[in-house]
Amino acid sequence: MDRAVTISQVAALAGVSTGTASKALNGRGALRPETRLRVQQAAEQLGFVANAAARSLQTGRTYTVGMITTDSIGRFSIPVLLGAEDALGAGQMSIFLCDARDDPIREQYYLRTLLSRKVDGIIVTGRRTQARAPIGVGLPVPVVYAFISSADPQDCSVVPDEADGSRRAVQHLLAIGRRRIAHVTGPEHHHSATIRAQGAVDTLAAEGLRLATPTLYGEWSEAWGRQAAGILLSTGADVDAVFCGSDQIARGLAEALTKAGKVIPRDIALVGFDNWDVMVDGCQPALTSVDMDLEGIGRTAAERLLAAINGSPAHGQHARPCRLVPRASTAV
């Protein structure tokens, strides 16, 4: 609980002025090498760590960015966060994490806090239902939206290209010879559900095909997957593959279909979406899935934010391609 060492103590020990000490430690100014070394040794000896507040007061830079997750920090924001941390850590920046929990009041409060702390930039992320209202206008710092996108097209957003993901999933199913493909997904009012469904329909259309049954909208849950399996089986639809809007739905389907005597992938092939480890590995057989590369999104968002901080802001929405990860559920 010793109070902190200041640069003047280092300067005193090295027998120089504080200004000189500062220059020595920051590699600035014209100093004799031995002087520089003497100061560095003094700093080392005292365990000196510069006070970031004092430094940023002077320089105007804090080497800090704020990250606001609109929904509660969860499965989707974590990888984004990690990716951002990765990209920023290399630039020696720290992250202020704020969890707005879907509450606009909290969100504005956090925004204010971040501005008061003079962060160099802000990353906004959150569950992806649809484009969100900009978090603020005329802010004194750059903002990048990650995973979620801003309704203002001038804002910089980095999002997964979900239609691309659907395309890859469906093309994979076509490639293994399936033609009677069904699609089971989340709630119709959810942006991701509709865009993924549309992607599937479009991809099939390009091949002159259609979905084997109309898209089944429901919830993002295993229970719905099980239920949907029942629907598919009971209607007697002739289906040889199901592309699911999420891994959870796919897993529910897998369970129910297996129970009903269907063999996956022989009778029915399955593709999920999210590539969520516990789901794809826990599923029997292991589930082929679409990976949105959330870490990559976080990393890209952080890079764009850094660029904006350094004076080269990017605008508009950047959609990143998805990746298909084939596993046993589509292994022919």
Add this chain to the structure above:
Amino acid sequence: MDRAVTISQVAALAGVSTGTASKALNGRGALRPETRLRVQQAAEQLGFVANAAARSLQTGRTYTVGMITTDSIGRFSIPVLLGAEDALGAGQMSIFLCDARDDPIREQYYLRTLLSRKVDGIIVTGRRTQARAPIGVGLPVPVVYAFISSADPQDCSVVPDEADGSRRAVQHLLAIGRRRIAHVTGPEHHHSATIRAQGAVDTLAAEGLRLATPTLYGEWSEAWGRQAAGILLSTGADVDAVFCGSDQIARGLAEALTKAGKVIPRDIALVGFDNWDVMVDGCQPALTSVDMDLEGIGRTAAERLLAAINGSPAHGQHARPCRLVPRASTAV
């Protein structure tokens, strides 16, 4: 991109000195109510937000704590983080999040960064294998370990009482009339696995009972759960309940047992550990599980940290009780 408003601009607009403006905004000093109001209105009008760096330089407080997760931020550290955020947010403190990714170098680097930023305190969390070495000695700020514990008994750690969790699980099974209880858990070298197993054994011993089979150690995965089911069935062990070291293991067991024709809970009752929503809800039937209340741990850790910051440090390890959440897998 307007540069920030300073307190002297507010003071000028209100026709007072900066000192007076500061007092007005912070409710200090002796000012006429109308003066105070005038300053507040000026601040409002200009959108003034105090520069945290300048303030902390003066006051020595940053209203910021650092949170270092030793392993990559994951399933266990998130709830802890949320709980801490909750407790700290109420005190208007912000969190610096640092992900050390099991790398001691990163960890020390982050520690240094946090000290340079003059955080008021540090919370260390991470995957729980066993007590970890203290993150530093003689640090100028208080440190609290959450979920994981420090090897130094003088340090303050807040951890789940896993033996208590086991006791609750086993007593619940006893209460619904089961006597031939098996235990399937993770790797033997994992602290949580051994302590949970011991808790189960002790609880049974207190009733004059023993495990129906020796504890089955394996991995924390569904695959191991399925494999363990095979072992239990093939050895012909007469078992009417299985207490599992994790929800994933339990789910694997549930699947394999059901497939083998056993009815859960009629033939075999199941209890998991972690109360992980996607597992307990996805399991069929829904899984009874032990909840370690990770959010509560985060909250408690944050509270203890705040107490330490305010001069009342706590020492030693604080074990918090678990909670049993009964569901269909043990419903008689």
Add this chain to the structure above:
DNA sequence: AATCGCTAGGAAATCGATTGCCTAGACGCT
């Protein structure tokens, strides 16, 4: 009317690091 006591608010130091400006002294050149 003179003194005392208050109150409201101002002046200036302070926190710690950075940085532009300035100068002492060494060296070189004619």
Add this chain to the structure above:
DNA sequence: AGCGTCTAGGCAATCGATTTCCTAGCGATT
């Protein structure tokens, strides 16, 4: 020997907010 040049390093202002005096001015009291 005298002058110019260059280098190493010191001085002091600065960032923005807080806080400790300190004082002007007003009212009350005897």
